[in-house]
Amino acid sequence: MRVLAIESSSVTASAAILTDNTVTAEYSTNFKQTHSQTLLPMIDSICTMTGTPVESIDLIAVSAGPGSFTGLRIGSATGKGIGLALGKPVVSVPTLEGLAMNVSGTDRIVCPIMDARRGNVYAGIYRFNYxxxxxxEIIMNQSLLAAQEVMEKLNQLGRPVVFAGDAVYMYRELIESALNIDAIIAADHNVMPRAASVAVRGVQLANMGLAADAAEHVPDYLRPSQAERERADRNEA
Structure with missing residues (x-):
């Protein structure tokens, strides 16, 4: 199976090709350009450099959210457009599940956290079943929570944990002060989302029968957009 993976949920833009469970190409940038400028050139580059005809892609794995609303829309539109053009299925990979795959091989529970502002994070809790x-395996599905609440849940589990995600640096002091369990942060090169990890998780989900027609793919924001929240506030006023 050949998988094209797209990750655009954060400031990092990333595309990867997974061929028969081997990562044959990955292209990532963490730079001040919009994903609309970078994703398609990335995909074209990795296909060209590996001699991969885009028609040979069997499955498209897209990091579906949560994360940046704009980034998710761009990534989803890109993956969906390619899937529709090629008649290939799309598998929606929850962003935090993709992040968890960055530390595959650990025997700790894994807690990816992404900044959701105002003291909140997007968080999930997982383990690897060897x-x-x-x-x-999902211990806590990805959710929008106060950062302090995530620490409380981890203390209740009472197991060593490894963190990943863009919020780890922001909440490092809270992690160190609020947890009474052994906690570490993933190595810097594994903290941010990676398309290769999205591809690997995408295959797992596809094997569970969760790939679908490209037309069915939609992002999962986990909360209303700012415009929707402001409209709701006006309606309540």
Whole structure:
């Protein structure tokens, strides 16, 4: 199976090709350009450099959210457009599940956290089941929570944890002060979202029957957009 993966949920833009469970190409940037400027050139570049005809792609894995509303829309539109043009299925990969795959191989529970502003984070809690081929298991599905609440949930679990995601640096002091369990932060090169990880998780989800027609793919923002929140506030006033 050949998978094209797209990750655009944060400031990092990333595209990857996974061929028969081997990452044959990955292109990532963490630079001040919009994803609309970078994603398609990235995809074209990795296909060209690996001699991969885009028609040979079997599955498109898209980081579906949560994250930046604009980034998710761009990534989803790109993956959906390619899927529709090629008649290929799309698998929606929850962003935090993709992030968890960055530290595949750990025996700790994994807690990716992404900044959601105002003291809140997008967070999920996972473990790897090595009795089931290393598949990711969900302990807590990705949610919008106060950062302090995430720490409380981890203390209740009472197990060593590894953190990833763009909020780890922002909440490093809270992690160190609020947890009474052994906690570490992933290495810097594994903290941010990666398309290669989205591809690997995409295959796991596709094997569970969760790939779908490209037309069905939509981002999962986990909360209303700012415009929707402001409209709701006006209606309540």
């Amino acid at each position: 009795n089931d081929g290393g598949n990711l």
